[in-house]
Amino acid sequence: MRRDYRPKIARSMTSRLDIHYHFTPPEFIRQVRARANFDAARFSPADAAARTTSVMLDELERHQIDAAIASPPPPGAWFGNVVIARRLSRMWNEYAARIVHDHPSQFGFFALVTPPDRDGSLRELEYALDTLKADGVALVSNYDGQWLGDPKFDGFMGELDHRNAVVFVHPTALQASGLPLIANADLNPQMLEYPFDTTRTIVSILLAGIPKRYPNIRFIFAHGGGTIPYLAGRLSEIGLDGNPPRNDLYASLRTLYFDTARVANKISLTALVAVAGKNRIVFGSDAPFFSPSDEIKLMSTMKVAGQSLLETAHKNAVTLFSRFSPRDLSSAKR
Secondary structure, eight states: OOOOSSSOOOSSSSSOEEEEOOOOOHHHHHHHHHTOOSSSGGSOOHHHHOOHHHHHHHHHHHHHEEEEEEEEOTTTOOOSSHHHHHHHHHHHHHHHHHHOOOHHTTTEEEEOOOSSSHHHHHHHIIIIIIIIIOSSEEESSSTTTEEESSGGHHHHHHHHTTTTTTEEOOOOOOOOSSOOOOBTTBBBBTTTTTHHHHHHHHHHHTTTHHHHHSOOEEEEESSTTHHHHHHHHHHHHHHHHTTSSGGHHHHTTTSSSEETTTHHHHHHHHHHHHHHOOGEEEEEOOBBOOOOHHHHHHHHOOOOOEEHHHHHHHHHHHHEEEESSSHTTTTOOO
């Protein structure tokens, strides 16, 4: 008999969802390592092979998480080669779909696509959403130094809008900027470049008016939106060339969602809630690259409108992914 891995904990009727969780297929990791010297490259095929489904299920149980929606580790699948991008995207998506098929109550996934390859990404989007039944779409913050508000991605954004897609955006380092990907052994992209590139891509979509032009896309930005909570006032005061108008900047930000991965800091979380609003915060762990223990502990003690921030974040996630609502969690089928 298959073990029931759902956490056996006393809690409310809210499902506990982790929306920042990474699947790491060994062959995918091997091929990424051959093309990148950062991000997923630091996770070896041996590490990936040891991360079995059983290990992942135990991990969810240990942290009292009902279900996780997985995304590929950065830098994703785009290395400037269409053939490689299509092969890696299909490899990751079918790997994820197999896990979700076997454990529909415990896992979901964001489909890997590569927007610079417009035709290929649209076909993969159709396959992943319609055939594999992905829960959303995973993008990285930039492709060849072009952020998501770039006009070259308008056609792809239009299709995401048409499909009412949930889009998870994870930062990655600039690959074509001419800047060093890793300045020295002690300064890797996760320390500074990740939060700043998340900020750049958020500003780019605001400048492009993406939230208003494509209102059906529900964006989730990783790691608390990078430096957006700190810079929101500055952006509002200086203005973004009138698009959106200064007084609309906060309203535009509150159309976006932000996960809490690696934001285990009360000052940062307080700023994030103030800028985004309590209804736009969702929980993320960043497993297997980070343990959420401190984050869970802190969010459990922080109160927002009389409720813990952790509980609020989980409720917000369920509004995005209704198949993980408590009444459906134990019987979710693919």
